[in-house]
Amino acid sequence: MTITWLIEWVNDSWLGFLGLPGAFILAVIIAGLAIFGLVAVHAIVAVYVERKVAAFMQDRIGPMGQGPGLHAGKWGLLQTVADALKLLVKEDIIPAAADRKLFVLAPFILFLGAFIAFVALPFSESLVLADFNVGLFYILAVSSFGVIGLILAGWASNNKWSLYGAMRSAAQIISYEIPAAISLIAVILLVGSLNMQAITSAQSGTVWGILPNWFVFQNPFTFMAFFIYFIAGIAETNRTPFDIPEAESELVAGFHTEYSGMRWAFFFLSEYANMFIVCGVAVVVFLGGWQSPIPGLMTGRIWGLFWFMGKVVFLVLIMMWIRWTFPRLRVDQLMNVSWKVLLPLAFFNLFGAGIWSLWLD
Amino acid sequence: MATVTFWLIILLTVFSALIVVGSSQLIYSAVALLFTFVGVASLYIFLWADFIGVVQIVIYVGGILILVIFGIMLTNKITSVRISHTSVQRGAGAAAVVVLFILLVTMILKTPWLEIAAVEPDQTVASIGKMLMIDYLLPFEITSVLLLGALIGAAMLARRGR
Numbered sequence: 038m039t040i041t042w043l044i045e046w047v048n049d050s051w052l053g054f055l056g057l058p059g060a061f062i063l064a065v066i067i068a069g070l071a072i073f074g075l076v077a078v079h080a081i082v083a084v085y086v087e088r089k090v091a092a093f094m095q096d097r098i099g100p101m102g103q104g105p106g107l108h109a110g111k112w113g114l115l116q117t118v119a120d121a122l123k124l125l126v127k128e129d130i131i132p133a134a135a136d137r138k139l140f141v142l143a144p145f146i147l148f149l150g151a152f153i154a155f156v157a158l159p160f161s162e163s164l165v166l167a168d169f170n171v172g173l174f175y176i177l178a179v180s181s182f183g184v185i186g187l188i189l190a191g192w193a194s195n196n197k198w199s200l201y202g203a204m205r206s207a208a209q210i211i212s213y214e215i216p217a218a219i220s221l222i223a224v225i226l227l228v229g230s231l232n233m234q235a236i237t238s239a240q241s242g243t244v245w246g247i248l249p250n251w252f253v254f255q256n257p258f259t260f261m262a263f264f265i266y267f268i269a270g271i272a273e274t275n276r277t278p279f280d281i282p283e284a285e286s287e288l289v290a291g292f293h294t295e296y297s298g299m300r301w302a303f304f305f306l307s308e309y310a311n312m313f314i315v316c317g318v319a320v321v322v323f324l325g326g327w328q329s330p331i332p333g334l335m336t337g338r339i340w341g342l343f344w345f346m347g348k349v350v351f352l353v354l355i356m357m358w359i360r361w362t363f364p365r366l367r368v369d370q371l372m373n374v375s376w377k378v379l380l381p382l383a384f385f386n387l388f389g390a391g392i393w394s395l396w397l398d
Numbered sequence: 399m400a401t402v403t404f405w406l407i408i409l410l411t412v413f414s415a416l417i418v419v420g421s422s423q424l425i426y427s428a429v430a431l432l433f434t435f436v437g438v439a440s441l442y443i444f445l446w447a448d449f450i451g452v453v454q455i456v457i458y459v460g461g462i463l464i465l466v467i468f469g470i471m472l473t474n475k476i477t478s479v480r481i482s483h484t485s486v487q488r489g490a491g492a493a494a495v496v497v498l499f500i501l502l503v504t505m506i507l508k509t510p511w512l513e514i515a516a517v518e519p520d521q522t523v524a525s526i527g528k529m530l531m532i533d534y535l536l537p538f539e540i541t542s543v544l545l546l547g548a549l550i551g552a553a554m555l556a557r558r559g560r
Binding site: 058136138139142146169170171174175177178179180181182184185188189192200204207211214229230231 | 402425426429432448449452453455456459460461463464467468471521522523524
């Protein structure tokens with residue numbers, strides 16, 4: 038179900054009187070709404086799960102229902118829905134000293150970076166909006182919109198904490214993009230393609246007859262590359278232990294200190310959308326994408342979607358587990374980890390994967 | 399439909415480029431430059447050069463534009479939001495623009511353009527890789543040494559300032 042299929046479907050339905058341009062615009066709107074729905078639902082569920090995970094890890098009970106007629110539902114299931122409604126109706130404050138145009142624009146550029154990456158994610162064998170040649174590279178590229186959104190948000194707020202948060206965030210994301218990309222290149226080298234579906238298809242079958250033939254199990258170098266990518270991915274999403282851009286004890290809330298209401302919600306939405314993207318890329322590249330963990334069992338379109346989402350949710354849960362386990366890194370430690378540990382390891386991996394593909398395969 | 403898409407891309411590129419040159423505030427120019435780069439990348443993708451299009455975004459949006467914005471933010475007092483730039487020597491500038499415009503139009507009209515069929519190529523990345531790694535390996539390697547030299551030089555200059 039690509040966008041081309043969607044255009045044809047709209048054109049063949051009773052909406053055919055719109056003609057091809059009309060069908061094209063309608064198909065793009067439908068696809069956009071579907072992605073937005075996924076992002077919003079994922080954020081609402083993930084925030085609830087995150088609060089519960091945090092609570093259980095700290096021996097608390099987290100959000101709970103408060104009796105009949107009161108808010109939040111059973112086990113606090115409606116807590117984030119209530120939060121989202123509150124954010125929708127909250128007063129939208131723009132500080133007098135802020136740069137108005139950029140202040141309004143920044144959250145949207147940030148969200149755009151996360152949003153358009155979904156276009157290339159293969160949710161199942163046939164469900165991918167655009168299955169193009171350079172899919173993986175495209176996802177890595179559009180993440181740079183996010184950095185620009187962050188810097189603009191920090192700068193336009195005209196607040197020292199926002200500016201420091203934005204600078205730290207930009208430095209961090211630019212530093213961690215490099216080990217992430219190089220660890221992905223190790224897999225691209227073995228597949229010989231940047232197409233997301235081709236990378237997924239290269240992982241069918243089994244290794245040694247037991248494990249699924251995913252890249253994380255295929256050889257020692259891709260095994261290590263998975264961990265390098267995942268650590269760098271956590272850093273790119275600005276989550277603890279790499280959350281110095283919004284370090285509460287130092288910077289109030291970092292780049293989104295001055296934001297409130299719906300604009301603030303967009304920062305939150307893009308953080309959770311970015312988590313989904315990072316985990317989605319890790320799943321496609323290292324964990325077999327929509328392929329079943331037991332080869333030949335429970336395969337097909339619907340199962341493919343189930344496996345892909347299941348693996349992504351699993352990685353998102355691991356991200357939450359890490360968040361509530363490790364303390365925050367210092368700025369210098371953060372840069373050390375990226376440039377002196379992850380980057381040399383990623384280069385070693387790339388070299389090893391090259392030798393592996395030459396002589397051992 | 400292709401024509402509509404093409405003109406939408408052109409509109410985005412040219413309109414944002416006008417803001418880049420016309421805006422009186424440097425930071426707005428930098429933000430408008432983002433949309434110009436996206437428009438140019440879309441043009442590449444529109445011409446089935448998807449790899450070049452994505453490279454355009456990685457290098458210009460992810461690298462150069464971020465450097466430009468950093469530059470604007472760091473060269474001024476962070477508390478003052480208004481940084482403006484003015485245009486000087488308008489007469490000479492206009493003359494240069496007219497000469498350049500005539501030159502470009504003559505070039506566009508006189509070049510025998512190579513027309514290829516509007517068919518999506520099977521692969522774009524692999525042929526670029528073969529070109530870089532086999533046909534043009536020496537220039538490619540020399541460029542990488544040059545960039546390494548620039549990197550070391552920049553680090554040297556930054557250290558001396560301390």
